[in-house]
Amino acid sequence: MxxxxxxxxxxxxxxxxxxxxxxxxxxxxxxxxxxxxxxxxxxxxxxxxxxxxxxxxxxxxxxxxxxxxTQPTIAVIQVYRESPVRTMCPHCQADVVTATHYETGTFTWLACVIICFFGFKNFVAFCIGCCLFPFCINGCKDVVHTCPNCRQQIARYNRM
Incomplete structure (x- = not known):
């Protein structure tokens, strides 16, 4: 009731x-x-x-x-590829967009050797220096990310 x-x-x-x-x-x-x-x-x-x-x-x-x-912590994994990345510099603790430049790496030398090996079969291509093309192409080089504030290297993207 x-x-x-x-x-x-x-x-x-x-x-x-x-x-x-x-x-x-x-x-x-x-x-x-x-x-x-x-x-x-x-x-x-x-x-x-x-x-x-x-x-x-x-x-x-x-x-x-x-x-x-309590909230679970989420680890953010920063992927450094060819494009500049917004990140915090571990050296100067500034929030920056990385500056990128290209350096010769393992993939560049491997591409040079492979082109040189196939160039022996074609002597004209070997004499012209086609094996040196990977040193002129940024797509074959490693990418180095640096801080524009303190100029320190933050990361490196290796092609191999």
Whole structure:
């Protein structure tokens, strides 16, 4: 059997008529009271401390507990390729966009040797120096990322 608790009309409020600090619902049911067929079990409106005194409603007691929610840390892996990257310089701790330049690396020399090997079969291509083309193409060289602030090397992208 459900017991309805009488609620007096609240004092006037300048905001929306169903909101504000003085609004209480008409049919407040305490969770320990039995419910009727139309109400779900354990149905209750939350009553904030101090709001039930003038309206005949029991105030609920709240536990003063602290809940600590921890977020998993996400490791951001910076990928240094051919394009400049925005990062924090480990040397000067500045937030920078890296400056890039190209240097001869293993892939450049390997491409030179392969072209030279196939150039022996075609003596004209060998004499012209086609084996030196990888040294002129940035796509065959390694990319070095440097800090524009302190000029220190931040990363290196090796083709091999």
């Amino acid at each position: 459900s017991k309805e608790i009488p609620v007096e009309n609240p004092p006037p409020y300048s905001g929306h008529p169903t909101t504000g600090p003085h609004f209480l619902p008409q049919n407040v049911v305490h969770p320990t009271q039995p419910t009727t067929a139309g109400q779900p079990s354990g149905y209750a409106y939350p009553v904030q401390p101090g709001y039930g005194q003038g309206y005949g409603v029991q105030s609920a007691s709240y536990n003063n507990t602290t809940t600590i929610v």
